[in-house]
Structures are given as C-alpha cells and as structure tokens.
Amino acid sequence: MQHNYVQQFKKGSLDMILLCLIAKKETYGYEIITELNRWGGEVWGYAREGTIYPVLYRLQEAGLVQTRKAPAPANGGIKKYYSLTAKGRETLADLLSFWEQYKKCIDRLIQSCQPD
Template sequence: MEGDILRGHLDLLVVATVRGGASHGYAVIEALRAQSDGLFDPPEGTIYPVLHRLEAAGILASRWERPGRRRRRVYRLTDRGERWLADSGERWRRFSRGVTAVLGGAT
C-alpha cells in the first residue's frame, strides 16, 4: 500500500463498505480491494481492530453467525452509525475540496 495514506480516513471507508453490504471483516477487506480497483488492500491486522473500535464507539453493532461450521462476526450500522457516515462523508468532501484548492493549478 502507499504508506499510511489511509490514516484518518480508514474508519469512513470501513463503515461505507459495511453500509454497502460487506457484512463481516474478511468481506470488508475484499470489498475495499475490489471497489478501489486494488488501490486499498489493508491487512487483517488493520481491519479487525478498526471494527472493534467502531463497535465500541456505537457506530457498528455485531453478532456471531455460522453459515457452515465456520463462525463469522457479522456487522451492521447502528442509527448513530448512519448519522456518523453521513457526517463523515461530508467531512471527506470538505477535505478533498481543500486539498484540491491548495493544489490549485500547481500540478
């Protein structure tokens, strides 16, 4: 990956993939890779702690499932998570506009 470029934006990406249908940790990783066309490919050691943190913050909620014999922790957005996602999306757009403005015609 490209350094720590996700720093500060990873929570948003993870919540967005859960919102978009990625129900458990492993699926989040695959969704990020697929939807970013291979650009984002975070290791498991990055994603699982993020999911725990987001659950502790009340943004996600989880329950265990076992579709075969293998267990999965399945996540969904809480109401608070929905609001958080909307706010964070707006924050991202502001940030992105800010960077673009600073870059200006320079590049």
C-alpha cells in the first residue's frame, strides 16, 4: 500500500498530524518522531527526521509553530522545543473541523459506491 496515491494522501495530512501532536504538549524532534511511530507507524509509515524536520521548518516559517532551546531534563543536552502559536492553534482547529466534515463526506460517498 505504499504507492504514489497513498504517499500523496499521507503528505497532505502530515501538517495536521504534526500540529495535533505539538498541541498536546511542548515537545522536541526525536520525541515527535517516536510519538508518530507509536501512534501509527505501521499505517502511515515510520517517520524519519528527513520527512519531519523540513515540515517543521515550514510550519515555523508560516508562524504556526514556535521554538525555544532549553536543556533536556534527562541529561542537560540542549534541545529545541516546539509549541503552537495562537495562529497555529487556530489553524489546527480549522483543520480538525474540516477533517470531520471531510471524513463524513468521504464515508458517505464510499458507502454509496458499495455494490448492493
């Protein structure tokens, strides 16, 4: 199930998934990747830094995500922590509301396409 159509579908929803994860709590790169893989690695494919970091840069450039650098509680190494901005929270709310409508609409359509 890893052909181009699936890849495109996953690409389109990655922004929303990332915003959703960051909305839960302030988090850092490696934790985001681990969480993504824990939630649905086998469905949407295992996340990699090469996929996630570039999207995070774009979300930051768009003003949806903000960062701060701070020592990690575990060992003191400096990590970049991501959190949502007000604009990010607003965008996520819009995306989730759209997703609900989209899901219902597509489900209805698919049901109507089922052979009797």
